[in-house]
Amino acid sequence: MTQIPKGANVAVPSQVLQVAVAWQVVPGAPEVDVSALLLDGGGRVRGDTDLVFYNQVDHPSGAVRHLGKSAPGAPGSTAADWLWLDLARVEPGIDRIAVVASADGGAFGQVPALDVRVTDVTGAPVAYFPIGDATTETAFVFGEFYRCAGGWRFRAVGQGYASGLAGLATDFGVVVEAPPPPIPGPGYVTPAPAYGSPAAPSYGFPAAPPALPVPSYGSPAASAYGSPTVPAAPSAPFAPPSPAAPVADVADVDPFSSSFRPSVHQGRGKETVRCDPSLPPGWALLEIESYHSISTTIESCDAYGRAEDFLLMAYEDDVRARTVALVPRGRPLTLRVDADTPWTLRVLPLTHARRFDSHIEGLAHDLVVYDGPPGVLDFFHHGESNFTVHHHTPPREPEYDAEDQDMLVNEIGEVRVSAPVSGPGLLRISGDGPWKCAVRR
Structure with a gap:
């Protein structure tokens, strides 16, 4: 691996890369949260x-x-937070991509063995920059990718900030605003503050997200259609994950916290996606993107590969949607994806899903985890077509049932409706416009 000192730079391939900010796990150290800033020629974000x-x-x-964090290990082991970059897809108006991080609950001087690593999609090393001079900084610019002579280079920056991620982001032009006012209606609670525009969708709590396991090092496994899974951690000095214990039954699994390696599948038209057989039984979050397609659908398949149930039906021109699939016992998860144009499907653990217990809002199709107690959900949908909400819960009778589903809402157009919720579970929300949901207890 090419180790570079502070201020130096190295050429990197204009392709898919993985970036890891890594550190040693020690008791009492602050949480490290990694971000990326896409900057124009003036060194500012466009929005x-x-x-x-x-x-x-x-x-x-x-x-x-x-991509998220590696699973927390024992003291002395290595943890990492990951970014995925496709430099070939960076828009012409972007000249630099800064890799930054914040320390929650302390300063970077309390985080030992801090470094940043860049690898390609096979896990081959590209660049390595150790940080040895952190003290009282609560935010850090570790490095940046920048355009040079028609290609890309990576520069080791190592610049600290004492104002946290909010101060660092503000310096680069990000507008950090106060939380929006509560939405009118009975029982609404003021939402928690978050960075960025209140109109932007929030993919989780402002607190640090649940940790993800570090996938094994080496060539990425290929899907049935040649699309690689998202590559990750180099084998050294990162500690490899412990082998997962075999899972005998869905009833033995906590469906909200099971972890596995995320994967990415790409295709065009109607294709069958056969997921990694090592996915644990239980729920998996599905994210799909397609643009300028008449419709985009995802169906689950039975053991013979025949389409079984619709998991998503989207009729917007541009689709960025989330839904859920149940990984069956004893066989791989198989999906039928159909769109008129190229599509990208990601299969992720539920730790990537947004969570809430009082208030949430979104756009079109999403999958969120409701963490609250029994109550009444108030929904507002601003659209013209069908608006549905399904509530997924773990099985009451695991021997016979894979999961339980209740349809809470099935309305058309502009919707203001309330529905009882029995307790924690998944909300699969589908519409054609912005929606809001709050709990009235």
């Missing part, structure tokens, strides 16, 4: 969507994604 972090995990261009 709040040019900040990619745990609460806004995808850039609209598809060029940058926040």
Whole structure:
């Protein structure tokens, strides 16, 4: 691996890369949260969507994604927070991509063995920059990718900030606003503050997201159609994950916290996606993107590969949607994806889903985790077509049932409706416009 000192730079391939900010796990150290800032020629973001972090995990261009953290290990082991970059897809108006991080609950001087690593899609090393001079900083610019002579280079920056991610982001032009006022209606609670525009969708709590496991090092596994899974951690000095214990039954699994390696599948038209057979039984979050298609659908398949149930039906021109699939026992998850234009499907653990217990809002099709107690949900939908909400819960009789589903809402157009919810579970929300949901207890 090419180790570079502070201020130096190295050429990187204009392709898909993985970036890991890594550190050593020690008791009492602050949480490290990594972000990416996409900057124009003036060194500023063009808008709040040019900040990619745990609460806004995808850039609209598809060029940058926040993958999440490795699973927490024992003291002395190595943890990491990951970014995925496709430099070939970076828009012409973007000249630099800054890799930054904040320390929650302390300063970077309390985080030992801090470094940033860049690898390609096979896990081959590209660049390595150790940080040895952190002290009282609560935010850090670790490095930046920048255009040079028709290609890309990576520069080791190592610049600290004492004002946290909010101060760092403001310096680069991100508007950090106060939380929006509560939505009118009975029982609404003021939502928690978050970075960025209140109009931007929030992909989780403002607190740090649940940790993800570090996938194994080496060539990425290929899907049935050759699309690689999202590559990740180099084997050294990162500690490999412990082998997962075999899972005998869905009833033995906590469906809200099971972890597995995220994967990405790409195709065009109608294709069958056969997911990794090692996915644990239980729920998996599905994210799909397609543009300029008449319709986009995802169906689950039975053991013979025949389409079984619709998981998503979207009729918008541009689709960025989330839904849920149930990984069956004893066989791989198989999906039928259909769109008129090229599509990208991601299969993720539920730790990537947004969570709430009082208030949430979104656009069109989404899958959210409701963490609250029994109550009444108030829904507002601003659209013209069908608006549905399904409530998924773990099985009451695991021996016979894979999961339980209740349809809470099935309305058309502008909707203001209330529905009882029995307790924690998944809300699969589908519409053609913006929606809001709050709990009235």
